[in-house]
Structures are given as structure tokens and as C-alpha cells.
Amino acid sequence: MTSSKPKILVTRRLPETIEARMATLFETDVNEADATLTAEDILLGLAGKDVLVSTITDRIDADLVARLPKSVRLIAQFGNGVDNIDLDAAWNAGLTVTNTPSVLTEDTADMAMALMLALPRRLVEGTQLLLQNRAWAGWSPTSMLGHRLRGKALGIIGMGRIGTAVAQRARAFGLNIHYFSRQQRPLAIETPLGATYWDDLDAMLSAVDIVSLHTPLTRDTANILSAERLSRMKKGSTVVNVSRPELIDEPALIAAIETGHLAGAALDVFDNRQGINPRLLALAEDCRVVLTGHMASATLEARLEMGETVIVNIRTFMDGHQPPHRILPDKLTARGAK
Numbered sequence: 001m002t003s004s005k006p007k008i009l010v011t012r013r014l015p016e017t018i019e020a021r022m023a024t025l026f027e028t029d030v031n032e033a034d035a036t037l038t039a040e041d042i043l044l045g046l047a048g049k050d051v052l053v054s055t056i057t058d059r060i061d062a063d064l065v066a067r068l069p070k071s072v073r074l075i076a077q078f079g080n081g082v083d084n085i086d087l088d089a090a091w092n093a094g095l096t097v098t099n100t101p102s103v104l105t106e107d108t109a110d111m112a113m114a115l116m117l118a119l120p121r122r123l124v125e126g127t128q129l130l131l132q133n134r135a136w137a138g139w140s141p142t143s144m145l146g147h148r149l150r151g152k153a154l155g156i157i158g159m160g161r162i163g164t165a166v167a168q169r170a171r172a173f174g175l176n177i178h179y180f181s182r183q184q185r186p187l188a189i190e191t192p193l194g195a196t197y198w199d200d201l202d203a204m205l206s207a208v209d210i211v212s213l214h215t216p217l218t219r220d221t222a223n224i225l226s227a228e229r230l231s232r233m234k235k236g237s238t239v240v241n242v243s244r245p246e247l248i249d250e251p252a253l254i255a256a257i258e259t260g261h262l263a264g265a266a267l268d269v270f271d272n273r274q275g276i277n278p279r280l281l282a283l284a285e286d287c288r289v290v291l292t293g294h295m296a297s298a299t300l301e302a303r304l305e306m307g308e309t310v311i312v313n314i315r316t317f318m319d320g321h322q323p324p325h326r327i328l329p330d331k332l333t334a335r336g337a338k
């Protein structure tokens with residue numbers, strides 16, 4: 001007898017409790033190897049399946065969408081960003097795409113704050129010094145002087161859920177909040193944050209001390225911090241990125257730090273297609289750059305809630321309802337995996 005449970009392919013290992021729950025609810029096939037699958041492997045794994053549970057490391061481009069088995073009707077992404085999926089192709093093929101927003105907002109905002117603090121307060125350098133010396137020379141009035149965060153101007157690019165959560169934290173740290181977004185946020189949000197809206201990104205960039213990126217990667221936002229825009233930033237200012245590497249012209253960012261125009265950058269995401277740029281690594285060794293490997297939403301709590309959200313999306317879809325986190329056509333400006 002064949003099972004009436006939905007048949008799903010999960011492209012990466014998920015937390016144990018999520019995999020266990022999925023195994024009770026669905027006929028689940030998990031990529032035990034936990035390495036990114038090729039398009040051919042995804043297609044092989046999807047034979048006879050109803051749902052593809054993808055992650056942000058899967059490239060689901062138009063070609064893959066066109067070759068998906070007809071039985072697959074839902075792509076339930078384990079992740080907030082969907083820039084790895086060609087949304088136009090999926091939409092045109094009648095596929096539903098869902099994601100896992102909201103549950104990682106606070107953790108991602110915490111990480112942005114941690115990175116924002118790490119640079120001026122020399123956190124990485126301070127630890128490295130002790131580890132290198134295996135000893136501490138003791139307190140001195142002039143050692144390890146950093147810079148105060150309070151009173152600086154923070155420019156947030158993208159004031160959605162995560163950008164707003166960053167603004168709330170930054171406000172508590174005494175930063176003056178500025179933001180550039182597709183739309184001005186209501187006064188009920190702006191006023192408690194004392195936030196200033198800029199409809200001209202170039203103008204905001206020349207007015208702030210720290211720029212933090214919180215916009216999804218779309219056709220409109222790719223390279224939003226272009227070489228030209230980086231050159232408009234204030235001398236001695238810094239960049240924080242917990243979103244996607246493609247938002248920044250990375251070679252231009254590196255050059256701007258090397259020449260001293262920018263004081264540094266704290267990056268949770270960077271171009272890793274050919275490995276980490278050695279010049280970026282050199283700047284990290286010099287403690288002008290702080291690098292972490294896409295960890296902003298990496299808390300156990302977020303991963304569990306992301307898994308639960310995927311399950312809810314699959315169940316509601318398979319029960320014939322609109323899944324709560326469906327990506328609707330207004331998001332089709334997303335660049336997709338092109």
C-alpha cells in the first residue's frame with residue numbers, strides 16, 4: 001500500500017527534532033551527506049516527490065525549475081532569503097514558494113549589533129592578543145583604545161523586520177538612526193526610534209558613520225553599495241553586512257579599506273565562490289575587517305523555529321490552503337538564481 005503522506009526531499013540536514021517531526025508527518029528523504037546537491041542530484045531525489053525543502057545553498061534556477069517532476073508543486077525554503085530561487089520561473093511554472101521569515105529576525109539583529117560593536121571595540125583583536133601572548137600585560141591607560149559607539153550615526157539600508165530590530169537595539173546603544181528604504185515607515189515606528197528617513201541613499205551615505213545592510217538581494221538591490229557609493233561614504237566610516245555579499249562591490253570595499261577611506265567592515269557574508277579573497281583575509285588579520293561565516297541566524301532556537309515554519313507551510317499547502325509564508329508576486333522583483 002502506498003502512503004498518503006506528502007513525499008518530501010530535504011536538501012540539507014536539519015536539527016534532529018525537526019527531522020524526527022518531519023519523519024512522522026511526511027515520507028521524508030533527507031540528504032544525509034549534508035553537502036550542497038547538484039541540480040542532477042536534486043532532480044534524482046525528487047522523483048515521485050511532492051515537495052522540495054530547499055535551503056539558501058541550493059541553486060534553483062529556471063533550468064532546474066523547468067526540469068522538476070510534475071509531482072512537485074511546492075518549494076518550501078528553509079531560510080528567509082529566496083535569492084537562490086528563480087521566482088519568476090517558479091511562478092510561471094505554477095509552483096508555490098514559501099520561506100521562513102520572522103523567526104530569525106531578532107537573532108540576525110543581535111548579530112548585526114555584535115559586529116557593529118566588534119570593530120570599534122576591537123573585540124577580535126583583544127582576544128587574539130591574549131591568545132598570541134598566552135599572557136596579559138595588565139591594564140594601561142593607553143592600551144587597546146577603540147572608539148565609542150554612542151552618538152554615532154547609523155545608516156540602515158532596508159528598514160524591514162530585521163532593519164527595524166537592528167534600529168531598536170542601536171537606539172538603546174545611543175546611536176542616531178537613519179534609514180533608506182523602499183518606503184518611509186509609519187511615524188509609530190519612526191518616532192520611538194528617533195529615526196530619520198532618507199529617500200536619497202547617496203545623501204544618507206555621506207552623512208552616517210556606520211552603514212548596515214538589511215535588504216534582501218533583488219534585481220534592484222544587487223550592488224547597492226557600488227564602488228561609486230562606497231566612495232561617497234564618510235572617511236573613517238564602516239560597513240556591516242549580515243544580508244548577502246552581492247549587495248556590496250566587494251573589491252571596491254576592500255580597496256576603500258586598504259586606502260584608509262573606510263575604517264573597516266564587519267561581514268557575516270562575503271564572496272566565497274573562489275574562496276575568501278586573500279586581500280579580505282589580510283585585512284581581517286590586520287583587524288580592520290571582522291569576518292564570520294554566515295552565522296547571523298545560526299541559533300538553535302531560530303533553526304528549530306525555521307523548521308517548524310517549514311512544516312506549517314507544507315502542511316497547510318498539502319491540506320489545500322494558502323501556506324502562511326507564501327512568496328507573493330510583489331516579491332517577483334527578486335533577482336532569483338539567474
Ligand SMILES: O=CC(=O)O
Pocket residue numbers: 056078079080081082104243297
Ligand atoms: O541568510 C539566511 C536566510 O536568508 O535565512
